[in-house]
Amino acid sequence: MSEEDRPGHSMSKDETPGESVSDGERADRRASVTCRVGRKRFRGVAIDLAAAVDSGALVAAIRGSGGEPVADAEGPAITVECPEPGPLFDHVGHLHPEMGLRTKTALARAGRSRGMETPYDDELAAARDRLAALGTPDREREARRTTVEDHEQAVAALREQVAAARGQLQARREAGGDTDQAAADLREAIRELTEHETAAIAARQELAATDAGARKRRDRHEQRFELEDRIANLERDARAWLVEQLGDAYAEALDALPEATTPERPSADLFAADPVSGALAVARVGEPAAPIVLDCDRFDSAAAAHDWLGCPVIRL
Amino acid sequence: MLLVIAYSRTARQSLRNVCRAHEETVLRQFGRVALLRGTEFGAFQALRLQEKHGEAVQIRRTEPFDEFGAVRSRVREAARAYEDREQQALPYTAFASGTDHPDAEAMKRTELFEER
Numbered sequence: 243m244s245e246e247d248r249p250g251h252s253m254s255k256d257e258t259p260g261e262s263v264s265d266g267e268r269a270d271r272r273a274s275v276t277c278r279v280g281r282k283r284f285r286g287v288a289i290d291l292a293a294a295v296d297s298g299a300l301v302a303a304i305r306g307s308g309g310e311p312v313a314d315a316e317g318p319a320i321t322v323e324c325p326e327p328g329p330l331f332d333h334v335g336h337l338h339p340e341m342g343l344r345t346k347t348a349l350a351r352a353g354r355s356r357g358m359e360t361p362y363d364d365e366l367a368a369a370r371d372r373l374a375a376l377g378t379p380d381r382e383r384e385a386r387r388t389t390v391e392d393h394e395q396a397v398a399a400l401r402e403q404v405a406a407a408r409g410q411l412q413a414r415r416e417a418g419g420d421t422d423q424a425a426a427d428l429r430e431a432i433r434e435l436t437e438h439e440t441a442a443i444a445a446r447q448e449l450a451a452t453d454a455g456a457r458k459r460r461d462r463h464e465q466r467f468e469l470e471d472r473i474a475n476l477e478r479d480a481r482a483w484l485v486e487q488l489g490d491a492y493a494e495a496l497d498a499l500p501e502a503t504t505p506e507r508p509s510a511d512l513f514a515a516d517p518v519s520g521a522l523a524v525a526r527v528g529e530p531a532a533p534i535v536l537d538c539d540r541f542d543s544a545a546a547a548h549d550w551l552g553c554p555v556i557r558l
Numbered sequence: 559m560l561l562v563i564a565y566s567r568t569a570r571q572s573l574r575n576v577c578r579a580h581e582e583t584v585l586r587q588f589g590r591v592a593l594l595r596g597t598e599f600g601a602f603q604a605l606r607l608q609e610k611h612g613e614a615v616q617i618r619r620t621e622p623f624d625e626f627g628a629v630r631s632r633v634r635e636a637a638r639a640y641e642d643r644e645q646q647a648l649p650y651t652a653f654a655s656g657t658d659h660p661d662a663e664a665m666k667r668t669e670l671f672e673e674r
Contacts, residue, residue, distance in 0.1 A: 379612060379613060379614065381612050383612065383613055384612050384613075456613065456616075459613055460565055460613065460616065463565035463566060463613060463614050464565055466565075466566060467565055467566050467567065467570075467614075470566065470567045471567065474567065
């Protein structure tokens with residue numbers, strides 16, 4: 243149910259003291275989203291917006307959620323007040339015909355959105371803690387290497403300068419003119435060159451000293467690397483476990499899609515359903531925190547979509 | 559040849575990408591390790607990886623192993639003799655004991671000759 247609010251008109255309270263409110267209405271009110279488009283305000287769990295709103299701007303507004311209004315050059319400024327989107331939103335937050343979907347990953351995220359835990363979670367947390375404890379690799383060696391490089395380049399340039407200054411002095415002598423300035427220039431160029439050559443040598447020694455400790459640092463890299471791989475494997479296992487747990491719910495959701503608007507499934511493989519169908523089913527299985535942007539023709543109204551999905555919907 | 563070793567997931571992925579993109583420069587690739595041609599282009603790719611990943615990428619230059627130049631003849635002979643031994647289960651220490659073959663601990667402490 244969406245309401246339009248004219249400027250200057252305040253929203254009336256929707257309940258009077260003593261009036262009983264159903265659980266569904268209470269839940270709806272908690273989940274209720276406020277969406278402002280230009281000077282219009284919409285509020286509720288099932289919002290039908292005019293198609294003139296850019297879906298990209300709307301998605302950005304949901305992600306920005308309560309911050310600066312999102313406006314593109316053509317359209318009105320959009321703000322959305324809603325809970326912050328979770329990882330599931332990346333997969334099923336914006337439903338449109340050209341979308342792609344990594345169905346199993348999305349389904350696993352749906353599981354997480356429901357607060358599901360896996361048998362791998364303890365090990366995952368421990369591995370992540372150990373990785374964090376290892377700290378980030380220090381980039382000191384690179385800094386020292388850059389210093390050497392800088393000095394070497396300065397030395398090369400200054401060598402040319404010294405050669406040029408020598409040439410100048412020689413030319414002055416041959417021309418029989420005053421050589422004082424040219425001699426001073428040459429002395430200065432040589433002085434600078436010597437300074438940088440010394441600095442370059444020192445920098446190379448520091449680099450060599452740093453490199454002596456490289457093996458220990460690589461040992462730490464190796465520990466980090468092993469943990470990273472371990473964590474990636476555990477995450478993969480956890481995802482597979484969640485997909486296994488939710489497979490039936492997902493299948494049921496696919497079957498429950500409105501027959502009239504749902505394309506035929508290409509094969510028996512549940513995960514080969516078209517992306518919009520898959521995403522709808524995943525969203526229904528999950529508990530998306532933020533409203534879903536429906537930019538397709540699967541449902542006649544935001545209310546119908548909301549009833550089917552069980553979460554707030556903004557329909558374009 | 560340039561031996562390039564990755565020490566992180568991201569470095570490994572970058573190395574794989576480089577190897578896939580420049581097959582003609584890759585002599586061998588084994589997951590997180592690759593042997594690149596010792597050309598400027600090979601060095602260029604290796605250095606790019608080092609720029610991107612710091613010490614999570616290690617670069618070494620390799621040379622063909624000249625066993626005659628780098629290793630004493632006694633060590634070479636010991637290797638041949640040990641592989642040719644009659645008692646398969648005999649560890650090297652026992653095998654070498656009482657012979658002219660070099661002692662394992664001494665060999666561990668001895669560096670190879672430098673390239674000539």
